[in-house]
Amino acid sequence: MSTADKPVVESAQHIRYAFTEEQEQFRTALRRFLEDKSPPLEVRRLMATAQGYDPAVWRRLSEDLALPGIHVPQQYGGAGFGMVELGIVMEELGRSLLCAPYFSSAVLAASAIMNGATEEQKRDLLPDIAAGLQLATLAVTELDGNWDPRAIRLKATRAGGNYLLEGVKSYVVDGHTANLLVVAARAADRDIGLFAIPADAAGVARELLASMDPTRKIARIEFKAARAQLLGDSEDGLNALSRTLDQAAVALANEMVGGAQKLLESAVSYAKMRVQFGREIGSFQAIKHKLADMLVDVELAKSTAYYAAQAAAVEDPEWPAIACMAKAAASDTYVRTAAETIQIHGGIGFTWDNDTHLWFKRAKSSEVFLGQPNYHRELLMQRWRV
Amino acid sequence: MSEISEDEVRREVRAWLAENWDPNLSLLAWRNKLADSGWGMPQWPRQWYGRGLPARMVRIVEEEFAAVGAIGCLRGGIGRLAAAVLLEHGTDYQKQKFLRRIITAEDTWCQLFSEPGSGSDLAGATTRADFDGKNWIINGQKVWTTSAHHAKWGTLLARTDWDAPKHEGLSYFILDMKQPGVDVQPLRQMNGHASFNQVFFNDAVVPPEHLVSTVNNGWQVAVTTLAYERRFAADIARPSRRGPREGRIYEEERAETATVMEPYKWYPQRAGRVDLIIERARETGANHDPVVRQEIARLMTLAQAAEWTARRARAAQSQGRPQGPEGSLGKLAASHVARGCARVHTMITGTAAMLTGADSPRNGVIAEILVSVPAVSIAGGTDEIQRNIIAERVLGLPKEPRFDTGPFRNIRRN
Numbered sequence: 001m002s003t004a005d006k007p008v009v010e011s012a013q014h015i016r017y018a019f020t021e022e023q024e025q026f027r028t029a030l031r032r033f034l035e036d037k038s039p040p041l042e043v044r045r046l047m048a049t050a051q052g053y054d055p056a057v058w059r060r061l062s063e064d065l066a067l068p069g070i071h072v073p074q075q076y077g078g079a080g081f082g083m084v085e086l087g088i089v090m091e092e093l094g095r096s097l098l099c100a101p102y103f104s105s106a107v108l109a110a111s112a113i114m115n116g117a118t119e120e121q122k123r124d125l126l127p128d129i130a131a132g133l134q135l136a137t138l139a140v141t142e143l144d145g146n147w148d149p150r151a152i153r154l155k156a157t158r159a160g161g162n163y164l165l166e167g168v169k170s171y172v173v174d175g176h177t178a179n180l181l182v183v184a185a186r187a188a189d190r191d192i193g194l195f196a197i198p199a200d201a202a203g204v205a206r207e208l209l210a211s212m213d214p215t216r217k218i219a220r221i222e223f224k225a226a227r228a229q230l231l232g233d234s235e236d237g238l239n240a241l242s243r244t245l246d247q248a249a250v251a252l253a254n255e256m257v258g259g260a261q262k263l264l265e266s267a268v269s270y271a272k273m274r275v276q277f278g279r280e281i282g283s284f285q286a287i288k289h290k291l292a293d294m295l296v297d298v299e300l301a302k303s304t305a306y307y308a309a310q311a312a313a314v315e316d317p318e319w320p321a322i323a324c325m326a327k328a329a330a331s332d333t334y335v336r337t338a339a340e341t342i343q344i345h346g347g348i349g350f351t352w353d354n355d356t357h358l359w360f361k362r363a364k365s366s367e368v369f370l371g372q373p374n375y376h377r378e379l380l381m382q383r384w385r386v
Numbered sequence: 387m388s389e390i391s392e393d394e395v396r397r398e399v400r401a402w403l404a405e406n407w408d409p410n411l412s413l414l415a416w417r418n419k420l421a422d423s424g425w426g427m428p429q430w431p432r433q434w435y436g437r438g439l440p441a442r443m444v445r446i447v448e449e450e451f452a453a454v455g456a457i458g459c460l461r462g463g464i465g466r467l468a469a470a471v472l473l474e475h476g477t478d479y480q481k482q483k484f485l486r487r488i489i490t491a492e493d494t495w496c497q498l499f500s501e502p503g504s505g506s507d508l509a510g511a512t513t514r515a516d517f518d519g520k521n522w523i524i525n526g527q528k529v530w531t532t533s534a535h536h537a538k539w540g541t542l543l544a545r546t547d548w549d550a551p552k553h554e555g556l557s558y559f560i561l562d563m564k565q566p567g568v569d570v571q572p573l574r575q576m577n578g579h580a581s582f583n584q585v586f587f588n589d590a591v592v593p594p595e596h597l598v599s600t601v602n603n604g605w606q607v608a609v610t611t612l613a614y615e616r617r618f619a620a621d622i623a624r625p626s627r628r629g630p631r632e633g634r635i636y637e638e639e640r641a642e643t644a645t646v647m648e649p650y651k652w653y654p655q656r657a658g659r660v661d662l663i664i665e666r667a668r669e670t671g672a673n674h675d676p677v678v679r680q681e682i683a684r685l686m687t688l689a690q691a692a693e694w695t696a697r698r699a700r701a702a703q704s705q706g707r708p709q710g711p712e713g714s715l716g717k718l719a720a721s722h723v724a725r726g727c728a729r730v731h732t733m734i735t736g737t738a739a740m741l742t743g744a745d746s747p748r749n750g751v752i753a754e755i756l757v758s759v760p761a762v763s764i765a766g767g768t769d770e771i772q773r774n775i776i777a778e779r780v781l782g783l784p785k786e787p788r789f790d791t792g793p794f795r796n797i798r799r800n
Contacts, residue, residue, distance in 0.1 A: 017694070017701035268781050283784040285770075288777035295776060296715045296722075300691035303712070307694045325687040377683035378676070386664055386673050386682065 015310045019088070027088050033065065034096035040355045046099035047214035047358075051177060053100045061100065062132025068106040069130025072114065077127030083247065087254035087309035094258030097358055099215050101135050104174035107251045108244065109136030112182045115247075116194040116240030117231040125180070125196065136180040138244065139169035139221060147371035149184065149192055149241050154223065156185040156195060156230075163187060163195055163230055165203075165223035171369070175199075175219030176208040183228060184241050193237035197228035213365035215358060246323040249370050250312050253305040253326035256334040256366050259359050260298045266356065267291060267341040274346075287344060294337055301333035324380035328373040334363040395443050399425060399450045407456045409633025413642065416457060416635055417490040426459040426489050427469075434473065434485055455631055457639050463646060464495040464533070468541050468560070470614045475558075475599040475607050484539070484560070491642065496537035498528040498561065498585060499608065503800035506771050508543070509553045509605055510790070510799055513587060515544035522559060522592040524567065527584065532649050534570045534583035537563050541611070542592070545794070547602050552794045556604035560596040567591060577757040581649035655751060656758040656765075657720065658727025660689045662748070663734070669747075672734040681733055685726040692719035711780045718772050721763040728759040 019027070037057045046054055061067050071086040072078020079085075086107070093102060110129050113122060113136075128134035142153055154167030165185055175181070181204070183195045197204065203226030209218050232240065268291055271282030281287050308326035311319040338360035342349035349356050367373070406419055420426030421435045428447045430436020439447070451458050460466070465488040472480055487493040504510035513526025524544055534540065540561045547555035563570070567590030572580040599607045663682055667673040673682075699712045732739050735752050742753045763769040777783045790797045 017697040018705050018707070268783070271783060279787070280784050282777075283786055285774070285786065288781075288783045289770065289773040291781055291783065292718070292773035292776040295711055295781060296718050299712045299715055300688065300695055300719060303694035303698055304687065304691045306698070307690075325683075325690060328683070329687050329691060374680060377680050377687075380683045380687070381673075381679045384664070386667065386679065 014314055015307065015316065017306075017310075019084075023085065023088060026085065027092060030065065030067075030089065030092045031095070033061075034092055034098055037061075038096040038098040040097075040358065043097050043099055043215060043358055050208060052174070052214075052217045053177075057098075058100055058132060061102075066130075068102065068110070068132040069126075070106070072110055072126055072130040076114075076122050076130060078130040083250060083309045083313040086251055087305065090251045090255040091258035091261075091305075094255035094362070095262045097215055097259065097262075097362060101137070101174040101177060103216070103248075103252070103255070104137035104178060105129055105132075105135045108138035108173065108248055109178075109180065109182050111247045112138045112194055112240065112244040113196075113231065115243045116237060117196075118233050121196070121229075121231055129180075134180055135174065135178045136182060137172055137174050137178040139172045139175065139181055139183045140241070140245070141169065141171045143168055143170050143220075145171055145368075147245070147375060149238055149245075152184050152186050152192060154183065154185040156187040156193060156228070158187070159227070162227050163193075165195060165197065165226045165228050168220065168222050170209070170218075170220045172219045172221055173369075174217060175221050176206050176217060181221065182231070183223070184237075185228075187230075190235055191238055192241055194231040194240055195228035196231055197223075197226055201226055201228075203227070211365070213361040215362055216365055242320075245370060246320045247312060249323045249327040249376070250305070250308045250319075252366055252370060253301075253323075253330035254309060256330035256363070257298065257302045257305045259362055259366075260301065260330070260334045260337040263337045263341040263356065263359050264291070264294050264298050267294065267337075267344045270345055281344075290340060290344065294340055297333045298337060301329045304329045321380055321383040324376040324383065327370060328376040328380070331363075331367040331373045331376075335367050338363040390439070390443075392443060392446055395428075395439060395446050396450060399428075399447050403450060403454050403456055407454055409455070409635045411635055413457070413635050413638035414490055414492065417459065420459060421486050421489045430473065434481055435489055457635060459489050460491040460642065460646065464497045464537070464541070465491070465493065467497065467611050467614050468495050468539070471541065471558075471598065471607055471611050474610055477595070479595055480560070480598065493538040494533060494536055496531050496534040496540045496563065496583075496585075497611070498531060498534075498540045498542040500528060500530045502527060502529050506768055507790075508608070509556065510797075511543050511545055511556060512799065513542070513544045515542075515546050515557060515559065515592065517546075517594075521594065522597065524559075524561065524587040524590040524592060527586050529573065529582070529584045531570075531583045531585050532581060533646075534563065534585050535572065536645070539563060540585070541598075543604050543608050546604075548795045549793045550602060551792065552790055552797060553605045554602055555794050556608070557601050558598040558604035558607040559592045560598060561590060561592050565590060576760070577652060577655075577754060579649075579652050581652070652754060652758050655754045656724065656761050658724035658759055658762075659731070659751070659755050660685065660723060660727050662751075663727065663730055666731065666734045666748075666752075670734055670736070672736075678730070678733050681730050685723070685730050688719075688726055689723045692716070692723050695719060711776070714776050714780050715772075717767065718769055718776070721769050724759045724762040728756050731755055 046052060066079045067089055069078030070081050070089055071083060074080040113125050129136050141147060144151060154165060154169060156163040156165055165183060169183060179199050181197050181199050183197060184192055185195055187193045203224040205222040207220045209220055211218050271287050271291060272280055274281045304326045308322045311322050341356050342360060345354060345356060348354050402423060402425060424432060424435055424437035425447060427435055428437045428439040429441050429444050432438045469485055469488045472484060499508055501511050501513060503512055513528060515522045515524050540563050542559040542561045543556055544559060545555050546557040567588050569586040571584045573582045573584050574580045663685060667682055672678045695712050696716055702710060731752055735747055738747050739752055739756060742750050746753055778785060
């Protein structure tokens with residue numbers, strides 16, 4: 001009824017606000033698979049291993065469900081779907097906390113290759129990643145943990161038809177188990193470039209880092225005159241990297257809202273069961289109002305994550321800005337929801353035996369991965385030219 | 387009722403409009419035609435000024451009206467709520483007496499529910515109705531009554547049995563506002579506007595034929611109203627903007643709209659004016675302050691999320707799926723947005739946010755935002771009540787133990 005009700009982003013006509021029937025069915029099947037394969041006991045078993053995932057489950061997820069290539073075009077061996085379906089997969093993975101190299105290989109590395117590689121390189125690299133046979137990852141940040149591509153210092157020096165990499169990458173997801181590394185580096189003859197290198201190449205040393213979230217492992221990788229192949233043949237390395245990071249932000253936002261929803265459900269069910277002062281704690285307004293606020297928080301973050309996936313899927317010109325919104329909103333919501341879920345559980349929520357901390361830790365690692373909420377809010381303002 | 391197709395409806399209404407629509411008619415003459423033909427309220431029953439069409443076909447009629455610029459019935463307003471109640475619970479006498487003049491908008495209505503002592507707890511009303519053998523005699527006080535000063539009729543919730551439990555001792559009446567026992571006083575709000583009234587009853591009289599439904603069934607009737615109120619909330623007087631707009635009738639409609647909308651003129655400010663945030667930040671240079679940039683980004687993300695959530699709810703509905711939790715949280719989200727706006731507008735405007743006069747930024751609008759936003763989390767159900775509703779109906783959490791059972795007489799109250 002007034003201009004005040006007008007949305008800030010002019011919502012594009014072609015963006016859908018509901019999932020299709022097929023997408024809902026896909027989600028249901030996926031959820032069933034994950035409830036079976038990744039119950040909390042299994043998460044606990046795998047997070048205690050160095051490898052960090054179960055190859056048998058990965059094989060089924062690849063062969064039966066074709067998940068690693070869900071968003072990869074069919075001519076490169078993928079299923080040919082887009083960001084919306086990738087978002088659904090990520091949301092369900094976030095919910096179940098599946099320990100698997102999905103985010104590293106399917107989201108980060110496959111997207112980087114799709115965005116940056118030549119046609120020939122895509123045909124060469126993508127089919128094995130899409131089939132789940134090759135595990136790849138993307139190395140962006142260095143020791144300072146800065147996600148701004150301008151902070152990249154790792155050097156690439158031309159040597160014949162290839163490049164030699166020199167420097168250190170850190171916070172590389174699944175960097176210790178991946179077979180193929182996609183590395184963002186600074187080349188003398190170009191600005192930022194993406195380079196591919198087998199993880200077992202000479203001059204590559206990898207070290208698993210001790211970190212808070214054992215369900216998503218990170219590594220430090222040192223490159224000493226390591227011979228790598230440049231991806232792509234244009235000067236577009238920076239664009240390809242930015243686009244990859246934006247897509248990853250959208251995917252991670254969807255993963256985070258899946259985790260937040262799971263936490264909310266666990267807090268609600270505990271509040272209905274736990275009795276103190278002769279009544280269920282969920283009958284106290286102190287608790288029920290907190291839970292209502294959590295629901296609002298989670299639903300708002302979901303709307304942002306879903307919209308971002310839809311906008312990215314149709315290449316809406318606004319989508320990189322919306323990716324920033326989605327990442328910031330989902331991070332804040334996930335961390336808040338995790339903290340409140342512990343609070344509602346009381347003392348038991350702080351114990352190792354209670355499962356809440358598994359999601360709490362994923363919330364924390366996701367909050368800082370790809371850049372903190374503050375970083376994304378500033379980026380949003382820059383992208384809006386404010 | 388035989389099934390009529392959408393095409394038939396479209397053909398019929400088109401033909402009728404071609405025959406009857408005339409922008410040089412008076413608004414009243416035109417609305418009388420609407421009442422006679424049933425095209426003003428096509429979803430109402432045929433014997434009561436409607437055409438008995440299914441609700442989903444109303445859109446077709448509206449489209450055809452809009453295409454030729456024809457004016458419909460007054461949208462929104464308490465009269466429409468009263469009509470919905472009368473169609474469901476009213477006697478033939480009542481329908482005969484009130485419905486037509488609601489359609490023609492000759493009578494305006496107000497709703498006499500909230501009281502100083504019962505806001506969130508509407509069923510705790512203590513305005514009393516006592517039967518003197520001939521009429522119901524009303525004594526007490528109502529508050530937050532929009533448009534009471536020009537209303538002809540009021541829908542009144544009053545207590546008729548003090549020994550029954552609180553929800554079972556209320557009755558629903560139609561009260562003539564223009565009588566000596568009714569005193570209407572404007573209620574001035576903290577932002578200086580007076581959109582509402584207080585209404586005092588001092589031996590006001592309601593004839594027995596103006597009781598709706600049965601004695602002590604008033605709460606059930608009121609619940610019908612509240613359900614419609616939510617449905618109409620998004621539907622406040624919004625005249626069609628399409629079609630040619632020249633003729634006497636449009637002048638009269640503009641005057642009507644101005645009167646209906648008068649109480650709501652500060653509502654955009656109440657919602658926080660998120661649309662002004664970035665403009666204002668550029669105007670004042672606050673867009674260079676990294677702290678303010680963070681706050682702006684946070685607020686815009688929240689506002690956008692609220693908008694997308696509303697669209698998700700509508701999309702699910704239009705696909706015929708049961709509405710998920712996203713449908714129940716719009717009001718709380720709107721509160722968050724409005725409060726965030728007030729905060730960020732203050733950061734952006736700084737010291738000048740105090741000014742309200744000729745020197746004020748945006749001609750006083752910024753200050754008006756700051757003193758209007760507190761209403762958002764109260765009007766139409768406080769945030770706390772919204773949280774209870776979400777917690778109990780959406781999340782299925784248990785209710786609080788109650789202290790208001792048994793005879794109303796014994797319940798602790800203000």
